[in-house]
Amino acid sequence: MDIKKEIVKTLKDLLLKAHAHVSFAEAVKGLPAELRGVVPDRLPYSIWQLVEHIRIAQADILEFSRDADYKSPRWPEGYWPKSPAPANDHVWQKSLEQIKADTHAFIELLEAPEADLFTPFPYGDGQHLFREAVLIADHTSYHTGEIIAVRRLLNAWK
Template identity: 30%
Template sequence: MSDANQSFGQALVKSLVGERGHLPIARALPDISVELAGRVHEHMPYTIYQLVKHMHYWQQFMLTHIEGKKPQLPANVMESWPEETEPQDEATWTADIQAFLAGIDQAVTIAKTAQLDNTLPYFPGETIAGLLRNIASHNSYHLGEIVLLRRFYGAWPPPGGGYPA
């Protein structure tokens, strides 16, 4: 692995986990209750639950490409958003969060070990690094919405604090 590949991989890891730019994503989600996850805000189009499910959908889509497989492209982007606004129960919600965070861990491992400029067989013109960057930026974008919703609901910061303040 080249020095440039390793350096960029380290930068991707920081972006994937949420270092520096915002609270690490693993600290922003686990304390969210089922009730908070499904709470509907009149000025927001999605609940926290729907945001996490949407993030997970696209994260897995991109990780599948990175694995050299061809995921099914949705007919419409709205298919990546769940219709239900809340989790079925606490166990399901906990599993949803754990699955999402496991995907981040998988992306981090790839960023640390893969040849990042390798192209992808079913995504012409794209590289492993490009999709990892896309995962990081997509998750960061929607994490901001989750933090905003938590602030609206008086559920911020999470245990252990949050930054930026």
């Protein structure tokens, strides 16, 4: 058995498939445009803000993993959109497409023949591809759970 292949397959499953709940793609599928920017009572974020946060954080991890000179946004303001709603449907779709594209770009890093999943990057603080893949999967899963909860609160789950 090729252990690297098995590990990469497992990481791909974590990044692309549903586990504790539906996948990110299913969680945002069919969401009415008028509900994307609604912040439910006593909750801090709209679905748009959660989607954008996922996009920004994932892009940050991707760029950090492939570019030693990359500079992350300032925390926390650089990771959360100020507006509760996307400007229009094009902006919403572009964000969803970027999340998908960045997920696949990260998978390409994992699948590269020269990829070493466990050797720490020569920069950073002990991070390596395996850790960053699990971080993306965990972060996306966590906020997907929030998206599902907000949809249910808004009676927008179909």
